[in-house]
Amino acid sequence: MSRLPVIVAQGGISPAGRTSGFHGYHRLVFDQLSQQKQKETLAALAQIRGLDASASANEILAGSLVRKLEGNLFDNNALDYNHPLKAGEGSELILPKRRLPSPMPAGWEVEELADGKHIRVTFSDTQPLMLPSTRAGIVNAAGQLPTGFKPDELYQSRHHPRSLAMTVFGASDAMQSSGLDWLGLKDQLAPEEIAVYAGSAMSQLDYNGYGGMMKARLMGKRVTSKQCPLGFAEMSADFINAYILGSLGNTGTSMGACATLLYNLQMAVNDIRSGKRRLVIVGNSEAPITPEIMDGYSTMGALATDDALRKLEGLATGENPEWRRACRPFADNAGFTIAESSQYFVLMDDELAMASGASILGSVADVFVNADGYKKSISAPGAGNYLTVARAAALGRAILGEESLRQRSFVQAHGTGTPQNRVTESHILNETAKVFGMDSWSIAAVKSYVGHSIGVAAGDQLMSTLGVWHSGLIPGIRTIDGIADDVHHSHLNILQQHQEVTGAMDMSLINAKGFGGNNATALVMSPDVTEKLLSAKHGKQAMTGWKQQAEQVEARQQAHEQLQVSGDASPIYQFGEGVLNEEHLEFTDKALKVPGFGKAVNLDASNPFWEID
The missing domain is CATH 3.40.47.10 (Thiolase/Chalcone synthase)
Incomplete structure (x- = not known):
């Protein structure tokens, strides 16, 4: 059953x-x-x-x-995306010197500017670029x-x-x-x-x-x-x-x-x-x-x-x-x-x-x-x-x-x-x-x-x-x-x-x-x-016993509900608490006892299949 x-x-x-x-x-x-x-x-x-x-x-x-x-999650009227474009030969770009990529892309000619902090990049060929843009969501x-x-x-x-x-x-x-x-x-x-x-x-x-x-x-x-x-x-x-x-x-x-x-x-x-x-x-x-x-x-x-x-x-x-x-x-x-x-x-x-x-x-x-x-x-x-x-x-x-x-x-x-x-x-x-x-x-x-x-x-x-x-x-x-x-x-x-x-x-x-x-x-x-x-x-007797136990459970439920509505209840989150290692285990070839559990893990296993001659 x-x-x-x-x-x-x-x-x-x-x-x-x-x-x-x-x-x-x-x-x-x-x-x-x-x-x-x-x-x-x-x-x-x-x-x-x-x-x-x-x-x-x-x-x-x-x-x-x-x-x-x-x-609260994101601005649906200004969704970030990168708009692809191509810069033609001879185009220039001014960058902070510290932002110069390494290795340098092919087709880049670099000239340091007078301030010593910036560089001028001249493209010797067509360069694909991405322009940060925004768009509105359709949903x-x-x-x-x-x-x-x-x-x-x-x-x-x-x-x-x-x-x-x-x-x-x-x-x-x-x-x-x-x-x-x-x-x-x-x-x-x-x-x-x-x-x-x-x-x-x-x-x-x-x-x-x-x-x-x-x-x-x-x-x-x-x-x-x-x-x-x-x-x-x-x-x-x-x-x-x-x-x-x-x-x-x-x-x-x-x-x-x-x-x-x-x-x-x-x-x-x-x-x-x-x-x-x-x-x-x-x-x-x-x-x-x-x-x-x-x-x-x-x-x-x-x-x-x-x-x-x-x-x-x-x-x-x-x-x-x-x-x-x-x-x-x-x-x-x-x-x-x-x-x-x-x-x-x-x-x-x-x-x-x-x-x-x-x-x-x-x-x-x-x-x-x-x-x-x-x-x-x-x-x-x-x-x-x-x-x-x-x-x-x-x-x-x-x-x-x-x-x-x-x-x-x-x-x-x-x-x-x-x-x-x-x-x-x-x-x-x-x-x-x-x-x-x-x-x-x-x-x-x-x-x-x-x-x-x-x-x-x-x-x-x-x-x-x-x-x-x-x-x-x-x-x-x-x-x-x-x-x-x-x-x-x-x-x-x-x-x-x-x-x-x-x-x-x-x-x-x-x-x-x-x-x-x-x-x-x-x-x-x-x-x-x-x-x-x-x-x-x-059977009815067992149901009567369950109902008696259920009254105590219901009382605890009502108490927790009051905490929830009042804002005094917090989620369970036990970070780093009760961590177990080998020192806490009681280990034999017949059973493995873990703290906090009333019953041990049974290691006295039987063969679930059939015997091999």
Whole structure:
């Protein structure tokens, strides 16, 4: 019998706000919240934005979700580039003497000037030159983190790439908001029973990472000693192990373009179901709002440019489009909206979750991954996503039955807001609904609120899904006026307004598609269904014990939430603390004991294969 991977905590930061406490989700459905919940959401958002109590609700909300690109990351109206030109024979250039390059370029004739500090260069041949220039960006809509939120200022970041600073905040938020005793948990586990699967689909491409390493010399600057090592894609997992969790367990990341988070979630689910791991941190952090990345996607025709949005809205050249509505899944649209986000989730096997009194936010039955096979274009969609969606729906039916799948399930669509996605993904979902007997399958698309955070995208979808079960509202796609003519939806209910979940919503399919043929679909089950599964396996007495433990966990969660809202909580960042070496290990040929872990690493291994004669 498989162990059940239970989601016991979530944390992070997205354009919607802080993930823990369901604050990010509540920003999506803010207009449908009770007055008290609105007040709590505003307080949490104001705190991370650094606003005081005098700020109005409109002011607080304005600096969140998809909106016009702000100037805190870079000036989008003055993007640096080098304009190529050619200087003809006989042209002259005056340079400081100390700036004379060595070796001297061919075709240069040098004459020292009278001041002794400058030289005159005369070109004896045509010379290619680069003239520093600026240009305005053609894309102004982005899903930025809330205005004023600066993750690198919350701890001693030491020139960390932006997505790593977001990792420190996001992973800390998940762990601290869980209400769990982490030292007590480690005392129950061996090092190899813990894993961290986290990373970034595009690595760290801002100036403090690979971006700076690649262009520093071309800008006349020096490469730093940190840009290369901190640029690696799996560095989020490394930071969590080294500075937050202190884990010696399994680690790494699995990359699959825009399906990356589900690839990491699949590793966690496989590990927990097989019994190899008991506690897994899963997440991704992506900071792709840089001029170079936006230039790459817009050159592909993938991003919604200002001109394209104007055409959709019937505006004249120079008029401002509705940047807030830039992402329009399943409607007449013009491209996706790039975003940054950091989402982390803590999963446990069912026995550990019960024993620790952990909160039950839901559970992950499985994650299905399929490639597309032969492709015409590496960026074009293919057949693989039909397989992943169908397999997830079939498993949901097998676990909970036909009626549950047909009446009490919904889909968090990939929903990028591109013309191609609206056709291909709607056909996949519509055909699945048709063959499995769904007449009006509810479809949501959270990118309409927070944009497309590349490798973290499915994390934004999972954050929203867990919120649905907490508050009973599936966020509608509020950025669209109707469904496009080429969208397949005979058996779909593509939500344009928030849908109140009047009865139990048992399961959700989280769908992700990525360039190169990376398709993944997760089947996530509700807290109510998860508790029923736990009760069926462990019995009522064990559930009573879990509930008693859960009261203490909830009290610690509330205490931490108060610290967060008051601004007194800091991310976990243990630099240079608790460093282990060979002197701390108790090492025999049968076991290896590591300080801080209650169980030793078992070295008394048995042969998992067959005997050799």
